[in-house]
Amino acid sequence: MLEQRKHTVLLIEADTSLRRLITLGLQYRGMHVIEASSPTRIPALQSQLPDVVVLDIDSEVGSNHALLSTFQSYPHFSSVPLIVLAWDCLAPGGNHQYSAQASLTYVAKPFDARTLLTTIEQIQDTSKVSFSASRQEPLLAKRSVTPTPSIWPLITAAGLVLSLIGLMTQITISALGLLVILIALLLWTIGTKTEPESLAV
Numbered sequence: 001m002l003e004q005r006k007h008t009v010l011l012i013e014a015d016t017s018l019r020r021l022i023t024l025g026l027q028y029r030g031m032h033v034i035e036a037s038s039p040t041r042i043p044a045l046q047s048q049l050p051d052v053v054v055l056d057i058d059s060e061v062g063s064n065h066a067l068l069s070t071f072q073s074y075p076h077f078s079s080v081p082l083i084v085l086a087w088d089c090l091a092p093g094g095n096h097q098y099s100a101q102a103s104l105t106y107v108a109k110p111f112d113a114r115t116l117l118t119t120i121e122q123i124q125d126t127s128k129v130s131f132s133a134s135r136q137e138p139l140l141a142k143r144s145v146t147p148t149p150s151i152w153p154l155i156t157a158a159g160l161v162l163s164l165i166g167l168m169t170q171i172t173i174s175a176l177g178l179l180v181i182l183i184a185l186l187l188w189t190i191g192t193k194t195e196p197e198s199l200a201v
Helices: 016-028 066-072 113-143 152-191
Strands: 008-012 032-036 052-056 082-086 104-108
Touching (some): 008 016, 016 032, 016 113, 052 066, 052 113, 082 113, 104 113
Parallel strands (some): 008 032, 008 052, 082 104
């Protein structure tokens, strides 16, 4: 049995202890985590992009929305779903489509670790469904090609109709024959009655 591929999460978190806690929680759920302290310090990735990115835009003085702009300046991450952690969300708890990002989800602080994990899993499930649908589209397109019409079903139907007509004709002829026999027998028996002859004295 093939081992299922681990989902990869890129975690961008400036706070070392919080980054470690989130990483441990994600790894406990069976995910592979790539850690970075800021959008400018993302490690060189292998050939494959992460499945989801978690970006904390809070600094010591408050939310730093410039971190989001910095991250979105990387064009190769534009198709990767992004989860933004912030005290003051632009749109709390909402999913939004942006030209710069495939999917952007805000999670308000303070957050329960289970909320973050559930959000990541929902995004991964949605990605799986859309990936499966995109793989099935070519197969469905091949199946939707209509075959050339065949004359054989029509010929089969005509043969069936002829067979039924033949059976019905035989039954009708047989019924007529039986009716003639019954009438003939009836008339025969009635016609053979002889009246008694009178004797002359």
